[in-house]
Amino acid sequence: MSATLHYFDGRGRAEIVRLTMAAAKVPFTQVDIREKQQFEALKADGKLVFGQLPLVEYEGNNLVQSCSIVRYFAAKGNLLGSNEQEKSKIDILFEGTRDFNSIFISYGFAGFKEVLDDAKKTALPRYLPIFNSVLLRNGSNGHLVGSKLSLADIGLLEVILTIEELLGEDELITLL
Numbered sequence: 001m002s003a004t005l006h007y008f009d010g011r012g013r014a015e016i017v018r019l020t021m022a023a024a025k026v027p028f029t030q031v032d033i034r035e036k037q038q039f040e041a042l043k044a045d046g047k048l049v050f051g052q053l054p055l056v057e058y059e060g061n062n063l064v065q066s067c068s069i070v071r072y073f074a075a076k077g078n079l080l081g082s083n084e085q086e087k088s089k090i091d092i093l094f095e096g097t098r099d100f101n102s103i104f105i106s107y108g109f110a111g112f113k114e115v116l117d118d119a120k121k122t123a124l125p126r127y128l129p130i131f132n133s134v135l136l137r138n139g140s141n142g143h144l145v146g147s148k149l150s151l152a153d154i155g156l157l158e159v160i161l162t163i164e165e166l167l168g169e170d171e172l173i174t175l176l
Helices: 012-023 036-044 066-076 084-108 112-137 151-167 169-174
Strands: 003-008 028-033 055-058 061-064
Touching: 003 012, 012 028, 012 066, 012 084, 012 151, 028 036, 061 066, 066 151, 084 112, 084 151, 112 151, 151 169
Parallel strands: 003 028
Antiparallel strands: 003 055, 055 061
16 A cells, blocks of 8 residues: 655655655655645644644554654564564664754754754764764674664665765765
8 A cells, every 4th residue: 555745845854754665665655745725734634643744644544753654664664673682773773863863954944054064063973983883893784783674774874865965975984
């Protein structure tokens, strides 16, 4: 069954949802919210529990809160680990990627230069070495935990794609 993602025309808090649904092989279409009336209609229909997006309509459910949506589809795609130890590590690392990614969330709303300068000064030197170390400790398979793709990998992918787009790949290389 196909899912319908409702979000503004941009990455924002829905990008991790898109990446996770793709990894879980859940087909989806996106409805871009471009007008206030579209957003207000979703709220009036009671589809937005907390009055915010993203929203995924799937199998008769209205799924909200990006990390909740992500975990729902990660479970469907078997991306949460194969035992309790892996599940715990994946969850910890995924939450670390959320903290890391949060530095970029205000990029479209705050001053671009300020956000990017802050990211280069604080977030990149803090988080990139940690994730690099975790990858190295896990061996040569290219995954943060275990031997297959997990939600932790998807979370890190989102941040890396953001860094590459906003700062360029050289920022990634110089800190590793």
